Amino acid sequence: METTQSATATQPAGTSAARDGQHIILLESVHKWFGKLHVLRGINLAIRPGEVVVVAGPSGSGKSTMIRCINRLERHNRGRVVVDGIELSDDMRNVDAVRSEVGMVFQSFNLFPHLTALQNVGLAPLQVRRWPRTKAERAAMELLERVGIPEKAHAYPGQLSGGQQQRVAIARALAMNPKIMLFDEPTSALDPEMIQEVLDVMLGLAREHGMTMIVVTHEMGFAREVANRMVFMDEGVIVEEGPPEHFFTNPQHERTKLFLSKILHQ
Amino acid sequence: MATRVEVLPAPEERLSAWQWARRNLFDGWLNTLLTLLTGAALVSFVSAILRWAARAHWSVITDNPRFWLMGLMPVELAPRAFWAGGLVAAAALLTLGGVRVRVAPRVLFGLWVGIIIAVIWVMSPVRLDQIGGLYLTLLLAVVSISLSFPIGILVGMGRVSRLPAIRGFSILYIELIRGIPLITMLLWFFVFVTLLSGDAITRVERAMIGLTIFTSAYVGEIVRAGIQSVPRGQTEAARAVGLSAVQTMRFIVMPQAMKNMIPSLVGQFISLFKDTSLTVIIGLSDLVGTGRSLLAITRYLQDTQEVYVFLLIAYFCFSYLMSYGSRLLEKRLGLGER
Amino acid sequence: MAAIPRARVPFWRNVRTLEFLGQIVFIVLLAGALWGGRVALQESFLRQNIRLDWGFFRQTAGFELTALTWTIDLDTWRLKDYEPTDSHAEAMIAGLFNTITVALLGIALATILGLLVGIGRLSRNWLLNRLAMAYVELFRNTPLLVQLFFWYFAVMLQLPNGSPQQPPIRFFGDFIVLTNGGLAFGGTVAERFGRLIVDGGVQLTTEFSALVAGLAVYTSAFIAEIIRGGILAVSRGQMEAARSLGLTHGQALRLIVLPQALRIVIPPLGNQFLNLTKNSSLALGIGYAEFLTAANTVSSQSFRSLETFTVVTLGYLALSLIISGFLNLIRARLRLAPA
Numbered sequence: 012m013e014t015t016q017s018a019t020a021t022q023p024a025g026t027s028a029a030r031d032g033q034h035i036i037l038l039e040s041v042h043k044w045f046g047k048l049h050v051l052r053g054i055n056l057a058i059r060p061g062e063v064v065v066v067a068g069p070s071g072s073g074k075s076t077m078i079r080c081i082n083r084l085e086r087h088n089r090g091r092v093v094v095d096g097i098e099l100s101d102d103m104r105n106v107d108a109v110r111s112e113v114g115m116v117f118q119s120f121n122l123f124p125h126l127t128a129l130q131n132v133g134l135a136p137l138q139v140r141r142w143p144r145t146k147a148e149r150a151a152m153e154l155l156e157r158v159g160i161p162e163k164a165h166a167y168p169g170q171l172s173g174g175q176q177q178r179v180a181i182a183r184a185l186a187m188n189p190k191i192m193l194f195d196e197p198t199s200a201l202d203p204e205m206i207q208e209v210l211d212v213m214l215g216l217a218r219e220h221g222m223t224m225i226v227v228t229h230e231m232g233f234a235r236e237v238a239n240r241m242v243f244m245d246e247g248v249i250v251e252e253g254p255p256e257h258f259f260t261n262p263q264h265e266r267t268k269l270f271l272s273k274i275l276h277q
Numbered sequence: 278m279a280t281r282v283e284v285l286p287a288p289e290e291r292l293s294a295w296q297w298a299r300r301n302l303f304d305g306w307l308n309t310l311l312t313l314l315t316g317a318a319l320v321s322f323v324s325a326i327l328r329w330a331a332r333a334h335w336s337v338i339t340d341n342p343r344f345w346l347m348g349l350m351p352v353e354l355a356p357r358a359f360w361a362g363g364l365v366a367a368a369a370l371l372t373l374g375g376v377r378v379r380v381a382p383r384v385l386f387g388l389w390v391g392i393i394i395a396v397i398w399v400m401s402p403v404r405l406d407q408i409g410g411l412y413l414t415l416l417l418a419v420v421s422i423s424l425s426f427p428i429g430i431l432v433g434m435g436r437v438s439r440l441p442a443i444r445g446f447s448i449l450y451i452e453l454i455r456g457i458p459l460i461t462m463l464l465w466f467f468v469f470v471t472l473l474s475g476d477a478i479t480r481v482e483r484a485m486i487g488l489t490i491f492t493s494a495y496v497g498e499i500v501r502a503g504i505q506s507v508p509r510g511q512t513e514a515a516r517a518v519g520l521s522a523v524q525t526m527r528f529i530v531m532p533q534a535m536k537n538m539i540p541s542l543v544g545q546f547i548s549l550f551k552d553t554s555l556t557v558i559i560g561l562s563d564l565v566g567t568g569r570s571l572l573a574i575t576r577y578l579q580d581t582q583e584v585y586v587f588l589l590i591a592y593f594c595f596s597y598l599m600s601y602g603s604r605l606l607e608k609r610l611g612l613g614e615r
Numbered sequence: 616m617a618a619i620p621r622a623r624v625p626f627w628r629n630v631r632t633l634e635f636l637g638q639i640v641f642i643v644l645l646a647g648a649l650w651g652g653r654v655a656l657q658e659s660f661l662r663q664n665i666r667l668d669w670g671f672f673r674q675t676a677g678f679e680l681t682a683l684t685w686t687i688d689l690d691t692w693r694l695k696d697y698e699p700t701d702s703h704a705e706a707m708i709a710g711l712f713n714t715i716t717v718a719l720l721g722i723a724l725a726t727i728l729g730l731l732v733g734i735g736r737l738s739r740n741w742l743l744n745r746l747a748m749a750y751v752e753l754f755r756n757t758p759l760l761v762q763l764f765f766w767y768f769a770v771m772l773q774l775p776n777g778s779p780q781q782p783p784i785r786f787f788g789d790f791i792v793l794t795n796g797g798l799a800f801g802g803t804v805a806e807r808f809g810r811l812i813v814d815g816g817v818q819l820t821t822e823f824s825a826l827v828a829g830l831a832v833y834t835s836a837f838i839a840e841i842i843r844g845g846i847l848a849v850s851r852g853q854m855e856a857a858r859s860l861g862l863t864h865g866q867a868l869r870l871i872v873l874p875q876a877l878r879i880v881i882p883p884l885g886n887q888f889l890n891l892t893k894n895s896s897l898a899l900g901i902g903y904a905e906f907l908t909a910a911n912t913v914s915s916q917s918f919r920s921l922e923t924f925t926v927v928t929l930g931y932l933a934l935s936l937i938i939s940g941f942l943n944l945i946r947a948r949l950r951l952a953p954a
Contacts, residue, residue, distance in 0.1 A: 082517055084513050084516065084517065100624050100629075101624055101629045101630045101631045101632070102624040102625075102628045102629060102630070103628055103629075103630045103633070104628050106630070107519065107521070110516065110517060110518075110519045111519040113517075114517070114518070115514075115517040117510060117513070117514060119510055121508075121510035121511060121513065121514035122514075123511065123514070123515075123529055123533075124533065125532050125533055125536070134518070134520070134528060135518040135519050135520060138520060138524050138528060139518075139519045139520060139521075139524070180514075183514075183518060184517070184518065186518065187518060187519050301739070301740070301741035302740065302741055302742060304739065304740075308739070308740050311738070311740045311742075311743055312740055312742050312743075315740070315742050315743050315746060316742060319742070319746065439634075440634055440637065440638050441638070442638035442641050442642055443638065443641060446641070446645065453932065455935070456931065456932040456935035456936060456939075457893075457928055457931050457932055457935070458893040458894065458896040458897075458907070458931055460896050460897060460899060460907065461896055461907055461924070461927055461928050461931055462928065464907075464911070464924050464927075465921075465924040465925065465927075465928050468914075468920040468921050468924050469921065472656065472659055472660070472663070472665065472921055473652075473655055473656055473659050474659070475659075475663075547756070551756075551757065551758035551759070552758070554758040554760045554761055555758075555760055555897070557760070557900075558760075558899055558900055565758075565760065565761060565764070569764075572768075581768045581769045581772070581773065582769040582773065584769075585761065585764055585765040585768065585769040586765070586769070588761045588764075588765075589753075589757045589761055589762070589765060592756070592757045592758055592761060593752075593753065593756045593757050596755075596756035596757070597752070597756050600756070
């Protein structure tokens with residue numbers, strides 16, 4: 012358990028900062044088990060509004076599980092998760108409230124194949140917010156313009172390239188006007204030439220709209236450029252975190268160094 | 278520099294009848310031998326059938342059209358039955374035409390609701406146990422299909438539920454029913470209902486309930502497979518944008534599952550249509566029952582072959598129509614996606 | 616103390632509590648329905664002066680079965696031939712044995728027929744292909760019961776009765792003899808009481824022949840489609856890879872395609888075998904004394920319908936569970952076997 016100790020040691024300010032109510036996302040010693048497998052072993056993380064946090068780490072380190080706990084796609088077993096002042100618990104009202112404040116983008120897009128791009132984006136406002144159809148469609152169209160593919164509004168996901176699909180997925184996640192966006196390896200399933208168009212959209216979100224973002228990615232170029240903070244996870248704990256300039260030039264832990272050397276020299 | 282690539286039309290392949298026959302029938306000596314043997318067998322079989330058909334006494338069919346159609350329904354009610362049949366046939370034709378010219382499903386649904394209300398109104402003076410023949414067969418099939426569809430969807434959703442009590446009950450129901458032959462279940466159910474309520478529930482109603490209970494289990498299993506064929510990511514994405522569990526089921530999972538389910542669902546309904554014939558064993562006079570009661574008349578005692586051949590043809594036509602409609606529907610749904 | 620106080624979740628908004636309560640309500644409703652049914656049945660029994668009584672199973676049956684067969688003597692637990700002096704229970708066990716006989720024979724015939732038709736369905740010969748397709752469509756799209764009626768009433772019973780005016784149909788000398796009294800293999804035809812009768816050999820009754828033929832033909836149509844689907848499901852790439860290694864078409868089919876197709880085909884094939892076994896209960900329509908028909912006779916003789924049909928239902932359930940357990944075993948082994 013020395014890893015857990017080091018995780019708390021790297022983050023002395025985390026818990027004290029949490030007390031000032033300045034944080035939009037707060038994870039306090041979050042644990043999660045899949046059956047007997049202990050996937051999250053005491054995660055502490057506090058994120059301020061407008062922060063862009065990039066989470067990196069080897070596969071199976073619990074990165075995805077952690078961000079899936081933030082919008083309750085996974086239920087954490089121990090600890091606390093507070094999102095925008097709402098604690099995630101078995102209270103069904105809280106879960107619904109949080110889900111409309113948190114948008115999520117998946118590795119495999121998960122667009123709805125039986126709906127057009129426009130319908131994919133407009134579905135939640137139409138059904139959850141009960142907007143009239145014209146209003147929902149106009150809003151969806153604006154979002155498609157923001158991600159740069161208004162001309163594909165009436166195409167089905169199957170007719171779009173991977174990059175276009177992921178941009179539609181980002182527009183869909185934005186449709187409920189979330190305060191927070193979660194990205195779960197948004198470019199891993201893309202062909203190399205399509206990665207940049209998706210990263211550009213994410214960049215725009217961070218810079219122009221000041222969106223709070225947690226991005227699980229191995230795109231270190233993107234991380235250097237946009238991230239306010241780097242988080243490195245391994246074996247279910249946060250091993251190291253800090254501003255990207257420190258993280259990339261002067262990593263503190265052996266495991267971080269090893270990981271960075273692998274990922275930067277591939 | 279982009280070079281212009283000329284797009285050529287694919288070379289057209291036109292086969293003369295002779296070439297076609299060469300390729301499909303007489304390609305090599307083995308194939309030729311096969312063709313000759315099958316051809317000879319086919320010719321002798323077909324000619325035997327034709328000779329039999331020419332000798333057969335078709336009067337058992339042709340002299341009793343009303344009996345075949347509606348059994349022992351009182352004559353004064355027959356015109357109502359004809360009207361109802363005409364309405365349904367017209368609706369079926371309109372639907373086929375509508376699917377071809379791509380009318381919105383909502384319109385077709387409305388059409389059928391209207392037709393069903395009209396039919397119920399037209400047939401209201403007719404008691405259920407007065408109906409027989411083809412009308413009874415179709416009535417049993419239509420009622421059981423429309424009841425077992427929603428029940429089967431509920432059971433199928435229960436089968437994949439997170440809640441152990443509901444999942445357990447659904448599994449028990451599905452596995453229990455699927456382990457028992459339909460006829461055994463029907464017989465048990467008839468005896469049970471008789472002991473429970475005497476004659477309060479008519480035979481036709483019992484058959485409808487029995488067929489519905491039976492088919493719902495099979496539909497439930499099809500729905501389970503359909504739901505599980507939709508990737509988990511779909512549900513997660515739907516929940517992540519804020520849809521409720523019910524909305525996720527209705528707008529995301531079911532539409533995709535339904536598309537995968539249609540072939541097996543139609544297969545199940547064809548099988549239900551065929552299974553309505555079992556009601557003859559519990560004393561209903563559906564199409565088969567009508568045939569058998571005609572065979573009991575002295576004049577027609579010798580006409581077993583004619584009656585059963587006619588029955589086979591009649592069931593075949595309806596089943597084939599249903600599977601044809603399903604293929605049309607599949608094609609229609611397959612467009613616009615993927 | 617954290618900035619946001621830990622909120623207490625009222626129970627009516629707590630998902631877990633609600634799920635738990637919902638299940639309790641569901642179970643209570645279900646139990647209530649069952650209890651209600653029981654009470655209603657009891658009242659109805661009192662009103663009609665009926666009592667459930669399982670003792671009649673040990674009473675003498677006193678009827679012949681249309682098919683003679685083994686049963687188990689319930690006193691000594693030995694196999695014996697069924698006689699009318701045996702009990703109702705023993706009559707039903709005899710029926711169960713008949714069901715198993717019909718199922719085994721039907722499965723064997725249906726598999727052979729289905730294999731032939733399935734291969735015909737894959738043939739490049741247009742005529743054979745279409746003929747196989749017609750076979751499949753015809754038998755799949757008509758009710759099994761009507762087919763059984765057809766085989767029994769319109770085919771078997773219309774055969775010559777074996778009198779000198781209507782001599783039996785014979786194939787291969789006297790090896791196969793067909794009359795409306797049944798089907799005989801390997802006997803000798805002799806004249807007795809003005810009729811041509813078969814001595815010796817294997818003799819099958821009309822009902823049995825019609826039932827097995829009907830079940831086999833009906834199921835073979837489904838099996839043919841399964842076999843066709845299984846062979847087509849083995850990807851074209853497999854055949855192409857095998858051919859590119861220099862195997863002939865036949866070798867590729869035998870060594871590469873068929874072994875893979877077999878693994879695809881076996882699970883649905885097993886379902887068809889289970890279906891055939893359950894479908895054998897339609898013998899009730901033509902009066903062959905398998906399990907359900909024997910039970911039906913018991914029920915009408917003893918006036919104990921609810922008890923008899925409950926036992927039959929449970930019997931079929933047990934039979935199905937045994938067969939599907941067996942199929943699951945095979946499936947598990949198939950999954951483990953190396954490709």
